[in-house]
Amino acid sequence: MKDAEARVLTSDSSVKDIGSTFKSLRPHYIPVASEERIFKAAYRQRLAILIKGPTGCGKTRFVEAMAHDLGRPLITVACHDDLTTADLVGRFLLRGGETEWVDGPLTRAVREGAICYLDEVVEARQDTTVVLHPLADHRRQLQLERLGVTLNAPREFCLVVSYNPGYQSILKDLKDSTRQRMAAIEFGFPTPEVEQDIVSHESGLAGAQAAELVRLGQAIRRLDIAGLREVASTRVLIAAGRLVVDGLSMREAARAAIAGPLTDDATVTRGLFEMIDVYLPDQRA
Amino acid sequence: MSSETHHDGVARLGLLASAIARRPLRVAPGERGEAAWTDGKVVFVDINESARGQLESLVVQASLLAAGSLDPGIVQRLGRREALAKRYLAVEGHRALATLEALLPPSSRSLLDARLARLGDSPEASLAAARSREELGDPPGSFGAIHPPRLIASMRSAEGTRSSRRTVTHQQRARVELAEGATTDDAQEDPFASPVGGGGAIGKWLSKVLTAVRQLRSGGAPGGADAPTHWTRARGNGKAVFSTATTGDIEDSTGAGKERGRKYPEWDVHSRHYRMDWCTVHEVDTRSSKDAERFAIPDRTGLRRSLARLGLGIDRYHRQAQGDDIDIDAVIEARVEMMAGSAPDEAVFIDSVRRRRDLSVLVLLDISGSAAEPAGQGGTVHEQQRAAAAALMLALHELGDRVALYAYHSQGRSAVSLMPVKRFDETPGADVMQRIGSLEPGAYSRLGAAIRHGTALLQDLGGTPRRLLVVLSDGLAYDHGYEPAYGAADARRALGEARRDGVGCLCLSVGSSTDIEALRRVFGASAHAAFARPEQLKQVIGPLFRAAIRSADVKRRLE
Helix, strand or coil, X not given: CCCCEECCCCCCCCEEEEECCCCCCCCCCCCCCCHHHHHHHHHHCCCEEEEECCCCCCHHHHHHHHHHHHCCCEEEEECCCCCCHHHHHEEEEEECCEEEEEECHHHHHHHHCCEEEEEXXXXXXXXXXXXXXXXXXXXXXXXXXXXXEEEECCCCCEEEEEECCCCCCCCCCCCHHHHCCEEEEECCCCCHHHHHHHHHHHHCCCHHHHHHHHHHHHHHHCCCCCCCCCCCCHHHXXXXXXXXXXXXXXXXXXXXXXXXXXXXXXXXXXXXXXXXXXXXXXXXX | CCHHHHHHHHHCCHXXXXXXXXXXXXXXXXXXCCCCEECCCEEEECCCCCHHHHHHHHHHHHHHHHCCCCXXXXXXXXXXXXXXXXXXXXXXXXXXXXXXXXXXXXXXHHHCCHHHHCCCCXXXXXXXXXXXXXXXXXXXXXXXXXXXXHXXXXXXXXXXXXXXXXXXXXXXXXXXXXXXHHXXXXXXXXXXXXXXXXXXXHHHHHHHHHHHHHHHHHHCCCHHHHCCCCCCCCCCCCCCCCCCCCHHHXXXXXXXXHHCCEEEEEEECCCCEEEEEEEEEEECCCCCCCCCCCCCCXXXXXXXXXXXXXXXXXXXXXXXXXCCEECHHHHHHHHHHHHCCCCCCCCCEEEEEECHHHXXXXXXEECCHHHHCECCCCCEHHHHHHHHHHHHHHHHHHCCCEEEEEEEEECCCCCEEEEEEXXXXXXXXXXXXXXXXXXXXXXXXXXXXXXXXXXXHHHHHHXXXXXXXXXXXXXXXXXXXXXXXXXXHHHHHHHHHHHHCCEEEEEEEECCCCCHHHHHHHXXXXXXXXXXXXXXXXXXXXXXXXXXXXXXXXXXXXX
């Protein structure tokens, strides 16, 4: 399944895409608990939304599905530690000897009444969150200092931020004043049955083989050891599944897509290879 | 296949065992012909078994641990009766496998007998079934065995360490504290001194004492050594502050140290005042024994990477005269100015500047007798701490920071010994490694005096505006007339003094079984963390360093 994706060229390369508008298929998302109801209620009540959860558990996919359901365009910004306020709000550019204001992704979302999704928001510089404050609370305003303009967000606009609480950051955390302006939805990994369904749907792998990958993933998630960067997420299981569909054996695919990305530590890698050999059969799909 | 590689093959299953048992678990070859068993930390498998048999017994033993079948309460009730343990295993093994069914490797699922698994829904029920007269039959050979006496013995020795190990990530998270909050509780403890230096009588006296100690710096070191820390974000010329301490200083201080030692006050928590010139610290050379065990240079790539990620590493500066990216805002302003007819500012680049050379770090390594205790993860606490200290020292040196490593122990207040393993201006070569290798734990630890001396060394010889003291200790402060409560108060006090003098403090405890409360008593509000193995250092070191440095920065800004 491929969503129609419109790439948008702006001054900022971190703006990924405006994708999955309501004309296309709904992105595959299986609700686990009440997250869809919470999201839609918060949207209707014009509250900003905070999504917490580990890497690769489906946060982005969830927001895409919600944007599709609500019929709003989605603007995604992947935050990084060099993201400045100007990158979000917009800046003056030179064009033919004249300066011209170009909206940043956040401003565009406010103007268009889109859903603006700031992925990994803690990665952004602390001062960028200041611009989010008036937007996230009852004022729902975006102040464009350079232009001397204050934009009132339309009803349809929604601010969604995500962050990964366990992500190498003991001190990097959202400020309380920011958190309190949002409704929070907590994500975990889906249950084995649901995860098997997701892996098989996303990769095209047969159910039984997907189940074996999920079983391996569940076992790796129980490890609490140094040297493992992150746990085996649904995302890496899907990647392994896709490699199997393309003709690799289960073991080859798991080594390449699960063990490799998770660690650089030679001992841990050996251990993971051993686990893969125990859990997965050697034959090709 | 030689038996050597065969053993390695067994050990490699450790990760699988840890995943199933949900706790760190090693796999080792057992005695020849002995059925597989576990002591809670290691699964011993029968090396005569086939690979498949070994795997099965490993899965069963790990499942038993995960399902709580070998919890102390149950094992104690099994006592020494081998027959009962066998019957218990026959029932409980299946129950444990059943609770983990969703996780078991495909090849091991055939072991599960649903009828027997239904006999018990908890370890207690399985034990009751084992005690009944029901015909159970022997457990399959691949289940291995349960050895209650050995399990109990191993649990006793692990009692202390286990609680701290299991929740280590949460603790690490919870225990990172900034010192801002702490300054206030220091102030509460001490009515005489204000956070900035003290206007009271004792504060004045103290500052006099400390100035005398500092005299080396004010006399000898060039004034630029203590340059302002805060880089101007706009327009830097890119030159980092460089170390300026001269070797002359070092000769001076060590010469003085050898003859009469330095005297430091000590905080008496009972009478709430300082005991003047109470402790004498001597710098002594390490006895480099010829047969010093060859010390393996630890791997520190991961550590270096986490330290390099610190804010001290590369930072981006706007409006620079040269750089690797264009500062769009600056370019546009320049164009606008040019069109308006004025001379534009040509500094229109964003540059990545390293400003890490403004950090000096002194690592204090505890080599008191308590460090000779076995660590939770094999080896002794001393070995673990030593590896961590060496890795940290090497990583910081390779990143270009000024770093020194001193080991300490004490024999009463007049004989606190600090052994320079690596001084600030030394390059860590074979001689330094040899010195690390010949460190042997012994005597006691008067932590407070060691911290005070470390702080003084950093102030005299650090030569950089940012100074950081890293204490590697099991958190047991004990000496003659230095009982734990008194020692903890003094150590806490000494750390507070260091922070007040603009030296960041970071306390690390590696592999020791000291519980968190005890560590907190000793290290107080300083950033501190405890972990089981030196390799875990790299995961927490970045944020900890940042917190410690920031706590000292706050102080400097007040000045």
